Amino acid sequence: MAGKLSSELLRGSLDLMILSALADGQLYGYSLQKRLAEASGDAVKLQAGTLYPLLHKLESDKLIRSKWEKTTGRPRKWYELTAAGSRRLHQQAIEWHTYVACLKQLLPSMSTLKTTADPA
Numbered sequence: 001m002a003g004k005l006s007s008e009l010l011r012g013s014l015d016l017m018i019l020s021a022l023a024d025g026q027l028y029g030y031s032l033q034k035r036l037a038e039a040s041g042d043a044v045k046l047q048a049g050t051l052y053p054l055l056h057k058l059e060s061d062k063l064i065r066s067k068w069e070k071t072t073g074r075p076r077k078w079y080e081l082t083a084a085g086s087r088r089l090h091q092q093a094i095e096w097h098t099y100v101a102c103l104k105q106l107l108p109s110m111s112t113l114k115t116t117a118d119p120a
Helices: 007-011 014-022 029-039 048-060 083-106 110-116
Strands: 064-069 076-081
Touching: 014 029, 014 048, 014 064, 014 076, 014 083, 029 048, 029 076, 048 064, 076 083
Parallel strands: none
Antiparallel strands: 064 076
């Protein structure tokens, strides 16, 4: 991926990214940060101060649930999707695929952008 994504672009998609990462199974906070960074080619690097409020919001919205476990040697708070979270993920994924298809039709190709970009 080419560089870090803007905060404006991320703002509307972070919930979807978190729900998507949790679709593969339970994750704790740090492992979720790593999963998002790896999946995005390091374009999405969420700080704890951004991630944990989002997790708390998703949990209060009943889209995810958490539990404390000591399976890795020390207590960690693990997060997983709820049934409502799976439904929301499915709904938002359809919307985003439609949105991306629309953008692909509207945006010029990268080769066009490179040849018409202002060199200044």
